[in-house]
Amino acid sequence: MLSFLQYLISGLSLGSIYAIIALGYTMVYGIAKMLNFAHGDFIMIGSYVIFTVVTTLSGGSIPGLLVAIVCCTLIGVTTERIAYRPLRGAASPLAVLITAIGVSYFLENLALLVFGSDTKSFTPVVSWSGLVLADGKLRIQGVTIITIIVSIVILIALQTFVNKTREGQAMLAVAQDKGAATLMGINVNRTISITFAIGSALAAVAGALLCSAYPSLTPYTGAMPGIKAFVAAVLGGIGSIPGAMIGGLCLGIVEILSKTYISSQLSDAIVFGILIIVLLVRPTGILGKNIQEKV
Amino acid sequence: MALLEVKDLKVYYGVIQALKGISFHVDKGEIVALIGSNGAGKTTTLHTLSGLLQPRSGEILYNGKNITKVPGHKIVSMGMAQVPEGRRVFPDLTVAQNLRLGAYSRKDQAETEASFEYVYKRFPRLKERQNQAAGTLSGGEQQMLAMGRALMSHPDIILMDEPSMGLSPILVNEIFDIIREVHEDGTTVLLVEQNAKKALAIADRAYVLETGTISTEGKASDLLGDESIRKAYLGE
Ligand SMILES: Nc1ncnc2c1ncn2[C@@H]1O[C@H](COP(=O)(O)OP(=O)(O)O)[C@@H](O)[C@H]1O
Numbered sequence: 001m002l003s004f005l006q007y008l009i010s011g012l013s014l015g016s017i018y019a020i021i022a023l024g025y026t027m028v029y030g031i032a033k034m035l036n037f038a039h040g041d042f043i044m045i046g047s048y049v050i051f052t053v054v055t056t057l058s059g060g061s062i063p064g065l066l067v068a069i070v071c072c073t074l075i076g077v078t079t080e081r082i083a084y085r086p087l088r089g090a091a092s093p094l095a096v097l098i099t100a101i102g103v104s105y106f107l108e109n110l111a112l113l114v115f116g117s118d119t120k121s122f123t124p125v126v127s128w129s130g131l132v133l134a135d136g137k138l139r140i141q142g143v144t145i146i147t148i149i150v151s152i153v154i155l156i157a158l159q160t161f162v163n164k165t166r167e168g169q170a171m172l173a174v175a176q177d178k179g180a181a182t183l184m185g186i187n188v189n190r191t192i193s194i195t196f197a198i199g200s201a202l203a204a205v206a207g208a209l210l211c212s213a214y215p216s217l218t219p220y221t222g223a224m225p226g227i228k229a230f231v232a233a234v235l236g237g238i239g240s241i242p243g244a245m246i247g248g249l250c251l252g253i254v255e256i257l258s259k260t261y262i263s264s265q266l267s268d269a270i271v272f273g274i275l276i277i278v279l280l281v282r283p284t285g286i287l288g289k290n291i292q293e294k295v
Numbered sequence: 296m297a298l299l300e301v302k303d304l305k306v307y308y309g310v311i312q313a314l315k316g317i318s319f320h321v322d323k324g325e326i327v328a329l330i331g332s333n334g335a336g337k338t339t340t341l342h343t344l345s346g347l348l349q350p351r352s353g354e355i356l357y358n359g360k361n362i363t364k365v366p367g368h369k370i371v372s373m374g375m376a377q378v379p380e381g382r383r384v385f386p387d388l389t390v391a392q393n394l395r396l397g398a399y400s401r402k403d404q405a406e407t408e409a410s411f412e413y414v415y416k417r418f419p420r421l422k423e424r425q426n427q428a429a430g431t432l433s434g435g436e437q438q439m440l441a442m443g444r445a446l447m448s449h450p451d452i453i454l455m456d457e458p459s460m461g462l463s464p465i466l467v468n469e470i471f472d473i474i475r476e477v478h479e480d481g482t483t484v485l486l487v488e489q490n491a492k493k494a495l496a497i498a499d500r501a502y503v504l505e506t507g508t509i510s511t512e513g514k515a516s517d518l519l520g521d522e523s524i525r526k527a528y529l530g531e
């Protein structure tokens with residue numbers, strides 16, 4: 001029983017990381033109507049920045065995280081500006097999707113060039129060792145607890161931002177109708193830039209937490225979590241902020257439990273199998289809206 | 296000087312020319328109707344005025360200022376608001392949130408609150424439903440919301456694109472009454488309609504748009520009496 005609880009908590013923690021990545025995916029999708037397949041690579045870049053500041057320059061974890069947030073934000077906004085924006089309104093939505101895949105390869109190869117292909121051993125940004133409960137039978141690592149707390153704080157902050165602030169409302173307006181949003185005086189390009197900035201900053205945070213929990217860093221570190229977070233976002237209902245959170249948590253828990261109790265080789269197959277089943281039953285995801293025609 | 300003046304406007308969708316050089320003007324305090332059948336270019340005209348489309352050539356002057364190249368999001372703060380075709384309210388947002396977005400371009404909080412009061416007074420139904428998602432409103436209520444949202448910017452001129460489309464005769468009358476009242480409150484109106492009879496009845500002047508060209512213009516009362524207009528647009 002205690003070991004089940006232990007695994008459940010690990011699943012929650014991994015799921016919280018997926019959730020933070022999925023929030024970035026889902027916001028960009030919801031507002032810019034595009035899948036930024038390079039989102040996972042923003043995580044990797046953020047992690048390398050932290051690694052450089054903390055390990056190479058001995059700069060401390062908090063400065064490392066802050067520098068990573070700034071770098072990822074700049075990369076996200078710049079990528080959108082030079083690679084995605086010119087294709088907005090292109091005849092086929094595939095154009096921007098393929099470009100995003102191109103950006104993903106570009107960032108991975110850039111990291112290969114700059115940092116090399118060897119695995120870097122990441123110094124966790126959370127130094128707290130955690131809690132020991134039930135006479136030492138239940139150990140919860142500090143990074144696990146911090147990850148779960150951080151994801152909840154981010155969820156609440158985003159929900160408040162989107163529902164209660166002027167810029168947040170502008171985002172929702174752009175998500176629903178860009179033309180009508182323009183008529184309101186909303187600068188659509190600027191709103192999409194802000195969305196990319198937020199999503200990319202979240203990627204840096206996710207990178208710090210991911211590499212603290214699984215401290216080996218390569219240029220491909222972001223790829224798989226990126227895809228899993230995309231699955232989480234679709235599972236929860238793409239475009240929905242609470243959906244990304246629920247999807248991420250579900251995915252993390254399923255992944256850890258199936259690794260533990262079924263097979264570690266099969267766990268990814270199970271994760272993607274669940275996605276397929278959920279989409280067959282509920283094509284819009286758990287919290288996705290049913291698209292209904294309004295009379 | 297006209298409040299709004301359009302000179303030789305040409306607009307293309309790719310290689311298709313939707314506006315073939317149209318010119319017209321709206322004076323302060325007028326209701327001007329722009330009528331024409333489906334596909335004539337009415338919506339294209341309003342989209343170009345609001346900066347959602349860029350013209351290939353021609354000029355748009357607003358208060359004498361050339362606004363042809365002003366980006367769309369800067370138009371509403373200059374005093375020109377639009378009630379778009381098909382209402383285009385933000386369906387997942389509440390009525391109140393939609394209205395607040397209508398005042399997005401305004402800085403002064405007190406003025407925004409005053410506009411809320413004005414809009415709720417004019418549309419009591421919107422006040423009753425202020426916390427309801429806009430997508431769940433009826434067609435007539437959505438039209439009122441789209442109008443209220445445009446009024447939240449306290450515009451000098453309001454562009455309306457087929458506000459009576461798809462509504463029952465009773466609601467059509469109600470909408471036209473509201474247009475008249477909004478005009479009496481001091482707002483200039485450029486009204487695009489397929490319901491030519493109703494539009495000409497409340498307008499001062501009118502232009503007839505035919506496949507991207509203005510074919511007829513004149514006093515609304517004269518057009519109402521014109522034989523060929525009656526045949527082509529009033530179904531007589
Ligand atoms: N997005 C578009 N792409 C291509 N052609 C368009 C587009 N929108 C409108 N058109 C064409 O431009 C012409 C004018 O359309 P529109 O301005 O919508 O007419 P109206 O509002 O008078 O019904 C029509 O022939 C229409 O088919």
Ligand SMILES: [Mg+2]
Pocket residue numbers: 337338339380
């Ligand atoms: Mg039209």
